Amino acid sequence: MSDQACALGVDAGVQEDLACTLLSKHFGEFAAVDGVSFSIPRGAFFSILGPSGCGKTTLLRMLAGFQQPDSGDILIKGKSVLNTPPNKRPVNMVFQHLALFPTMSVAENIAYGLKRKGIPKREHATLIDEVLAKVHLPGFGDKRIDQLSGGQKQRVAIARCLVLNPAVLLLDEPLGALDLKLREQMKIELKRLQREFNTTFVYITHDQSEALVMSDQVAVMNKGRFEQVGTPQELYYQPKTAFVAGFVGDSNQYAGKVQSQSGDLVTLVTEQGVRLLSHANQPLVAGSPITLFVRPEVMQISTSRPATEQDNCLAVTVSRVLFDGAQSRVQVETAEGAELTVALPQTADFQALEAGRSVHVSWQASQCLCFPAPADTKPPGAP
Amino acid sequence: MSDASGNFNRTQYRLGFWLLLAPIVLWLSLLIILPHIDMVLVSLRERIASRQYGFSFGNYTAFFTEPLYWNTFVRTAVMSIVATVLTLIIAFPVSFYIAKVLTGRPRIALFILCLLPFWVSELVRTYGWMILLRETGLISGALQWFGLADQPVEMLYNDVAIMVGLIYTSMLFMVVPLVTTLDSLDNSLIEAGYDLGGSSWNVMRSIVIPHAMPGIMSGCIVVFMLTLGNYLTPTLLGGKSSLWFTEQIYTQFITRFNWEQGAAFGILLLILSSLIVWLGLKITRQSFTRVMS
Structure with missing residues (x-):
């Protein structure tokens, strides 16, 4: 099924931020990710949609560098990152439960990455104010994490990553913990942020509505393989497999x-x-x-x-x-x-x-x- | 009718509350508060003649005028702080390994291994160290056998031996609170620390240690208290040169029958330990309630 995914990247003029070739990961006998290939054009919102246990989290963790693939290659901006540890990869991740540092304030959370990147301290305040304004949280720098609401935490988690200008932002079902109303708002908000920062987003979810509403491209994943990659409309109106037809919509x-x-x-x-x-x-x-x-x-x-x-x-x-x-x-x-x-x-x-x-x-x-x-x-x- | 039964229920509830509270109240008042009040009173009196006592600060001035007393006092405090810090330095990687690296069976096994020495009494454990360290002991024998020493080596009765014994005795009391707090640290926080570009050192310093601070402090308080009040280990491993303040107290009470002086030393030790714990909390900006919960 992955050959369809390959076709995406054939468009020669498009420069890719992220590409994978025949990526596989086995846990014992179980193939969590099985020969997945895809490439994502620069600035796209790419979703990986699949039921729980389909291997999407493993795939994302391999992209972030927390897991090593058994075979295959990961290219970020055309360079293989297989031997790059997670703290050196030009990708950042918004974790499922956000993983904001509770011992730090909002500004310190954002400054953490800036310090590690070696950005001079005098520029921190400006960068933090800028990114907080962009996620619509101006003046929240001094707040403690436990003073924020669920939606505000989301925004801080995203700001903390986007301030570093990553080549790719990975999002691991970050909307799962929100209530329905807030989730609807955040879907639109995420799409807005993605367009504003013009960063490539890789978003994994089991919620088809999240994938369909936000994405430019969606890959439907099942049993470690990509069933189909396409625009939300293609997946909905022209599913290529029974699984896609049953899972989407x-x-x-x-x-x-x-x-x-x-x-x-x-x-x-x-x-x-x-x-x-x-x-x-x-x-x-x-x-x-x-x-x-x-x-x-x-x-x-x-x-x-x-x-x-x-x-x-x-x-x-x-x-x-x-x-x-x-x-x-x-x-x-x-x-x-x-x-x-x-x-x-x-x-x-x-x-x-x-x-x-x-x-x-x-x-x-x-x-x-x-x-x-x-x-x-x-x-x-x-x- | 219902009002009466309501009253009865309330009375019963209050009775139950007091009955449940009774053991701890009795324990605190009879074994902790009363003896300490008595200690303060005893330390503030002076024997004038047989069975005749008068109020005096003499026991406290004796402490400050006799260099041996306060030298021992300062030495005990410094050694206890050093022992606490060393215990922390050794216990932290062990706890991190147990809490974050291992899973399942090996994790439980290693935790039990830490616990195992505490199934025998402190006395037996200390004798174990003596068997290893003494002149005719295992290490000395091994050194001679390998030709690294040409005569028996005495490794007991010095400060290093005391330190080794104290750290060994305190290990568990540091590992348990550390494992508990490190266990409560979400793994994704560590991953986020790496993901945002942090090195292992950054992650440890900015994320793991701040999170583990309450556990570190509670472990340190317990270990410091135990070390400061330890009698057996310094006496057995340090011998005559140990100069531990609890020994001074023991001498005053048991050898010299000078209960007044002994009580004054006891009170001074209490003040010292409280002061150092308070200072430690101030310096690390932790609150006592948070550390102890």
Whole structure:
């Protein structure tokens, strides 16, 4: 899968801040990172998205220098840093729990790195004031760390790294400890900071929304490998593997069998016996098991059979309305017993929708995707 | 009715509170506070005739006018401080290794190894050192066997022997608080220290030691108190030349039956240790409550 990742760096004019080639790390028999290659153009916000245990933390720690890869190479600004200890690498890391030094004030935390870099002491005050202003914390220098709120600590942790002008800033799920509202704010804030400092960010997270909102490029990682690297839009609309389709965004997933294929169009029958049409980006053998992915928001719900011809149209019964404001959904069931989750449009027509009503659900074949089912396991993230 | 039972409950609760508090109150008042008050009173009296006592500062002036007394006093204080510092210097890397480098089984094993010598009494441990250091002892024998010495070497009865014994005795009391505080240091802080460009020395000085300061101080206080009040080790390893202040107290009380003078020495030792601990806390800017919690 990593070959797609390689393709990113082929664009010759782009100068790369960070590149990895065939990076691997094993713990005993277990391959935490397995032959990962990628390169990140200068000034990009690059996210590595994956479930816990997929090896993303190991990958990040190798980039920071806290772990040595078994094989492969890490290039920062074109130079291999394999033999460079963490304190000499031109990368800085924002730790998961931030790791601000509790025995120092905010200014001392920021000054720590400046001193180590050998910047003359008389310049410290100006640099600290500047960076604190940039993270919107002017005048916070004398505060103790335990006087700061969660969001302020985030900003200090980022300021402490960015004041050193690293080639790459590594972020290890720093938003995990924040509450929802603050996390939403910090997502926008991080993106703003990245653009303002024009530093390459490598951000690892298991939260797809963080990755999609902030990133220029996202790599989806699973079992130590990159499944797909692309823009958030590509990952969402053109997933290349079943894992990406299941992990990025919500999907209805159905196991089924191929009946026939003509070009990109596949006719398939789900386990429950529902006949559907789907788009497929690879040739499939008739009769082979597949998994179908349909996003809740591509399905149209209507009280009567839609007037225009749709590739897939099912008569269903509402079994549950899941009200969640703008993200409201309806769970519906076909006569055959197949369950679907459909996004509920925020229009007056559906406000009175309740369990037991009969409705129609329809979508175009081009809006859903199917992939060959993995031989033994259920697709990840299946409901 | 409910009011009455409420009252009863409250009475019962208060009774329980006092019963639980009783042992510590009794212990403190009967064994610590009362004897010390009595010591102060005894130290401030002077025997005029048989069973006749008068108020006097004589015991304290005797201490300051007799050079042997305050020389021993100063020597004990200096030796105790040196022993405490040396214990800290030896115990810190050991504790760091146990708390931060090792994990799992080896970590527990090494910790138990530190604890093991304390399963035998101090007397036996000190005799162990005597077996090693004396003229006919193991080290002396080994030196002769290797031809490094042509006659038995006496390594006991000097300041180095006392120091070795004191450090050995105090080791555990330094290692335990240090391991506890170092253990509570988040590893990511150390990593962040390196990540921001710090060398091992920078990380140690700016991150690890400030974090471990309460543990360092509590270990130092305990070790200093134990060393200053130690009687057995200086006497056995130092012999006649040990000149330890507790020996002076012992002599006054037991050999010379001069309880008044002994009590005055006891009070002076108490003042000295409190003063040095207070100074230590002031210099390192630590608060006593934080160090002891």
